[in-house]
Amino acid sequence: MKLKTFRRISQAVAFLVFAGLFFLTIFPYPEKIPVDIFLRLDPLVALVSMVASRDIIITMLWSGLLLVLTLVVGRFFCGYICPLGTLIDFFDRILFKKNHRREDPQAKPNRNIKYFILGGVVAASLAGANLLHFFSPMAIAPRVMTLLVYPPLVWLGNTGIDLVRPFFSWAGFDNLVQLSLKRLYFDAAAGTFLLFAFIIIANHWRRRFWCRYVCPTGAFLSLVSRFGIFKRKVQGASCDECRACAMKCDMRAIDADPRHTVLSECTLCGDCIEGCKQHGTTIGITGLGFSNENSTLLTSRRSFFYSLFGGLASASLIKGSVSASRNINGQLIRPPGSLPEADFLARCIRCGECMKVCKTNGLQPSLWEQGLDGLWTPRLSGRMGGCEDMCNMCGHVCPTQAIRALPLNEKKFVKMGTAVIDKERCIAWEQNKLCLICDEICPTDAIEFRVVDYYTGPFKRPFVDEDRCIGCGLCENRCPVAGRSAIEVYSIGEERQKAGSYITERKKAARAIREGEERSYNADDLGGGGETLEKGKSAAPAGVNGLQEQTNEPLPGGFIVE
């Protein structure tokens, strides 16, 4: 088999595995398949996340395998595995015909840019900032899938199902009649779209532009790959210096002397073998050898410091200026089990897996509301979906464990925030309407109704029991008030623990099932059913804020008591 054919197959298989794991990233969690395993392959993600968070991330250690393989084989990852590289090749083939693109073979390749970026990213991680969401293929590719590929695919699928639905109905396939794929909607897909569009369109000027000039993961692997035992070989005698191989090489890894290979750039793709008219080029095992090309990053002190300062400047810009993540409005709700904010940001690579897997579509990418530092990080939007009580998927698919993989029972005790009722919007408070939806949907039974004398008279009105509320936002999701919900989650009482259990005796007591508990239901405290009862039984001045509160649990307003 030709090496090029083998490479195409390898790319296709790797991409199918990547996409397959992506589509398997769904509730219920497939216990036997670690769906994030592909994303944990990038050793640079491991390095940067660990350095930035000053912690060992056990789940990421497996990326060491790629490092070892690269050491032995060479920089094969970029040509054979990388899903972003495969997408680049794919779009390159259909969008830009290679023959129509002219590259001056004598021009300096400027391949050092990516080493500057690598140096910058590592320097920024020393300062505690993780910048990989802009650069790592393992952050960009899944995010593209989540935000740009999956929602349109579901829409297409549903449109197709809708087309054949009349047939199901006619043929009596009643179990298919109600078939519908769960739709996902995402905020902030535009930024990812622009980044991805740039990655693809840049191929118009330079083949594999991103890989050659930008990708720090590629740069990191190339630093290792120089020890690779697989190398390109040219039979010296047969070469007539036609440079056809150099013209073919996507990575421009062949310099002025076509017999010589820039090993750090070579992805062992085999295009040069195809190009060689003398059939003198092979790629094979050459034994251990050390290639002597070094990037200027390592040889020039000036370049090294440029890179270092560039990274530190970026980090300080992100961490220290307008963009610092401050959660000023208190409505940044992180997924349950998220690490403390600084650690969370240091680890999160914004791959989007948590948003893909989220049962309710409640996890949304942040745009600028948390500044550049919070760009594309997941936030829980109650209005979009809230956090389903019986689901703990987000932590289990997080490759860097920015969200801890908590067992379900543990996750149920995580307090993400507290719901706050906006009395001016709530129709039970403001309009004496018999509404209890927040109570009905609350998984922790944290909504209580009390008869309260408000300015529209005494009526059964909802309150939040702050000790029970976990801030899941399901109430916010289903509140019938149009637009902004009348009950919203704020990060009051939010718990973010790096380690240890979220279950405490105090919480257990607060959330104990009220079963068997005898509560006295007071008929005099009956909340009216649409009609307003006589205002204020007590002539005494109303309590603080004009609220007069009775203590017993009132009977539902749906009863008529003589």
Add this chain to the structure above:
Amino acid sequence: MISRRRFLGAGAAAVSSTVVAPSLLSAQTAKPVVAVAKGAAADAVRKAVDALGGMGAFVQKGARVVIKPNMGFPNPPEWATTTNPEVVKIVVDLCIEAGARRVIVMDHPLRDAEICKARTGIADMLKDVKQAIVAFPDDPKFYDEVSVPGAQELKKTAVAKEVLKADVLICVPVAKSHSATGVSLSIKGLMGLVWNRQVFHEQMELNRAIAEQLYVIKPKLTIIDAMNALITNGPSGPGKVEKLGTIVASADPVAADSYTVGLARWYNREFKGSQVKHLKIANELGFGEIDIEKMDVRII
């Protein structure tokens, strides 16, 4: 255009009406029959339905049946927030015995449908019954808007297409308390067959809107699962569960609901059906009997 199914259904209805009409007529002019059975779930349901003339009186051969249990909360059946799976199973079986061609068991939960499906145990109970389908229609495209002539509050609403298409609707609610409407039985449960329930709370008088659903959604049979009744902290629980071990069945939904109100100690007190606003309104609108004295109660 009349589909073949509609045509056959209409024919079957015409034939059956000539056969069954006398008994139905007498039931309407005289007292509605309410069958009350005790015992193990499956046994009690069968006895209660038999007392009403057997499932054959409601489900014709080849019929398309929609069964509406409560499976709208992701809680285990013991909480009595959802219908006992055994009760649903026997009702499905009886329909199939009566010759139903298709039985669609459906509800429209507020919480996530997939999780409700897994936790309520109903789908699991029915997985081997090939005529039965458990559905949670969760998209407006599965509902058709209908106007509700005569209604004051619920002037129009979107009802599940399957319900509009079905020959028979059987309500199989669990008996439970409800923090807005007092109790949630068969008529309150009809809200699980419409698309937009939020609007009931937001823009309408809830109790009247609930009753007015009966203008467009007409259950032929109501079988109330009062094996366990959730008497406090409904509809979502957990609350106090009273073990009644009873099944209440009737062709009259108001009578079935009203009788069940008298069975349990809701909120540790005693109520009559006429003390529940939405039942009172349903009775006033002529949808059924509310006074136990005027029912033909057959305790089995």
